[in-house]
Amino acid sequence: MPAPNSIKPGNQVQFTQAERTREYLGDDPDQSRLWAERYLLFVKNLTAVFDGFKAVDIEALGVEHNELRVIIGPNGAGKTTFCDLVSGKTPPTTGQVFFDRDEITGVQEVDIARRGIGRKFQTPTVFDSLTTFENLELSLPGRQGLWSNLRRATTPEEAGQIEALLERVRLIDERDTEASQLSHGQRQWLAISALILTNPKLLLVDEPAAGLTDAETALTAELLLELRADHTLIVIEHDMDFVRQLNSFVTVLNEGKILAEGTLAELQDNPEVIKAYLGR
Ligand SMILES: Nc1ncnc2c1ncn2[C@@H]1O[C@H](COP(=O)(O)OP(=O)(O)O)[C@@H](O)[C@H]1O
Ligand SMILES: [Mg+2]
Structure with missing residues (x-):
């Protein structure tokens, strides 16, 4: 077949x-x-x-x-x-x-x-009041829910992963731009x-x-x-x-x-x- x-x-x-x-x-x-x-x-x-x-x-x-x-x-x-x-x-x-x-x-x-x-x-x-980067931090594995977000900081590896993704989707120049903009x-x-x-x-x-x-x-x-x-x-x-x-x-x-x-x-x-x- x-x-x-x-x-x-x-x-x-x-x-x-x-x-x-x-x-x-x-x-x-x-x-x-x-x-x-x-x-x-x-x-x-x-x-x-x-x-x-x-x-x-x-x-x-x-x-x-x-x-x-x-x-x-x-x-x-x-x-x-x-x-x-x-x-x-x-x-x-x-x-x-x-x-x-x-x-x-x-x-x-x-x-x-x-x-x-x-x-x-x-x-x-x-989320309008968060930056592009911060919006993506919320989507990191294990970050769903507000409490888990407050509990731990983004690791350098995770930041690197987000930045690589921002490059890929042509948003790296907007890394620190508020999403509302x-x-x-x-x-x-x-x-x-x-x-x-x-x-x-x-x-x-x-x-x-x-x-x-x-x-x-x-x-x-x-x-x-x-x-x-x-x-x-x-x-x-x-x-x-x-x-x-x-x-x-x-x-x-x-x-x-x-x-x-x-x-x-x-x-x-x-x-x-x-x-x-x-x-x-
Ligand atoms: N929960 C629902 N209850 C009743 N009718 C629904 C429901 N969801 C979708 N429909 C109906 O099913 C049909 C298909 O809708 P939809 O899947 O949204 O179409 P499309 O995305 O292709 O425009 C429509 O006639 C819509 O009114
Ligand atoms: Mg539809």
């Missing part, structure tokens, strides 16, 4: 129709185990039903180790709810979620975070940095380019692509220019279901996708 969804070196992603997750999913119950081994994240028959309304209804979706997967879809398609299901914020109505070989269906949100799924919300959590893009990068410090295996990033300038959007795309070296990412996005810059495998959600998957170029030629989304 050939490796599905394999990411070729560089930014270029080449897929054939036969490589799509769903193509491989047989009726054999042992397939779940197989896919859980193969993918970092794998969901099967996943639904979220609210008052009889199916917000998410995904037969199968797998994200490879060190893949950057983009999920697009019109408003209300179920993108954020999908993140809620994966991160444990919302328990699935039916179906299974496998992460890093283990089934995590029904596991508490904090425990899922501990296992290595980090999430950046649409509105980033940044940062631009919207810089705040997004700070929120992403805080997430990276917790060293998640999988990052769920919901609409990172919303409200950014073109230059900030380009930098965000560059940054997310760099993160693929050490992390796996699911990026939810609306902005097509941004999706183009990410140049990665795209899953299109529509009315909770996977409508199509492929490169953006492939999807732009797909009449169903045009009808549901791109043509709007």
